[in-house]
Amino acid sequence: MGGDERSLGAHHSLGIGECNPDSRVNGNVAMNVPTNETAHAWRPPRFMVIAAHPDDADFGPAATAAAWIDAGSVGWLVCCTSGDAGGEDPDLDPGELGVLREAEQQRAVSVVGYAGVTFLHQPDGALESDLALRELLVREIRTFRPDAILATDPEVVFYRDGGVNHSDHRAAGMAAVDAVYPAARNPMAFPDPNVWVDVSGTVERKIEALRAHASQIHEPDKLETRIREWAGQTGAKIGAAGAEAFRLVIIEDDEDEGPTGMTATDVAEASDSPEAPGAAVAGDG
Ligand SMILES: [Zn+2]
Numbered sequence: 001m002g003g004d005e006r007s008l009g010a011h012h013s014l015g016i017g018e019c020n021p022d023s024r025v026n027g028n029v030a031m032n033v034p035t036n037e038t039a040h041a042w043r044p045p046r047f048m049v050i051a052a053h054p055d056d057a058d059f060g061p062a063a064t065a066a067a068w069i070d071a072g073s074v075g076w077l078v079c080c081t082s083g084d085a086g087g088e089d090p091d092l093d094p095g096e097l098g099v100l101r102e103a104e105q106q107r108a109v110s111v112v113g114y115a116g117v118t119f120l121h122q123p124d125g126a127l128e129s130d131l132a133l134r135e136l137l138v139r140e141i142r143t144f145r146p147d148a149i150l151a152t153d154p155e156v157v158f159y160r161d162g163g164v165n166h167s168d169h170r171a172a173g174m175a176a177v178d179a180v181y182p183a184a185r186n187p188m189a190f191p192d193p194n195v196w197v198d199v200s201g202t203v204e205r206k207i208e209a210l211r212a213h214a215s216q217i218h219e220p221d222k223l224e225t226r227i228r229e230w231a232g233q234t235g236a237k238i239g240a241a242g243a244e245a246f247r248l249v250i251i252e253d254d255e256d257e258g259p260t261g262m263t264a265t266d267v268a269e270a271s272d273s274p275e276a277p278g279a280a281v282a283g284d285g
Pocket of ligand 1 (some may be wrong): 056169
């Protein structure tokens, strides 16, 4: 890899969110009393979601992605695997399942409104955060030039309310961090979710996107109820009807333009600037 680190852009934030229905880090805010936390106002003009499997992004930050896209951001999804090992029927051909799950993810991509999706076709169930995966992600990042990346928190091994985080999720999250890191000058990480995005208007889209993953979801109505409950519990933290929580890692923040300095209005202006959606393809270095 190597190459021009500047092609990653001036500032990047790595929002590390949930990528699984059981990764209820944000479920810890199970309270109905509004707190002093406020909704995160900064909106990246361009953002990328990096997920291990088809459906991870939709269990994860789909409502945030939809809200940002509705407000003018351009989003891109990267799926490291095609989820070909995610079947319960032992007679099911993994290749066919992968094709089916890519098609499901494509439908969900349309629902959320991403500009597109890249499937990296890495081995489902055996994803490794190695140089090869990092190179693939660096290529995606340099091509799309996101201002923010949303990925699974690689530090979560055990969920606080039980269960083990899938090793693929951890591998994808760690590879995402390592793919961004060469651009880092002064990374600032927070130990816990510290950013809440108001998704009151897009929880329905998240549910619709999840319903696209029909091969994985057997009780969509029950799931819908749970998603609404989680969004509501997380939203209570900021006094919103629904929210998604993230652990924010700020890298090379531009004080005027980055997540700590930019207001929603500033971002709206920036996304109208000729540099934002226009400067899409930077090549590989
Ligand atoms: Zn997954």
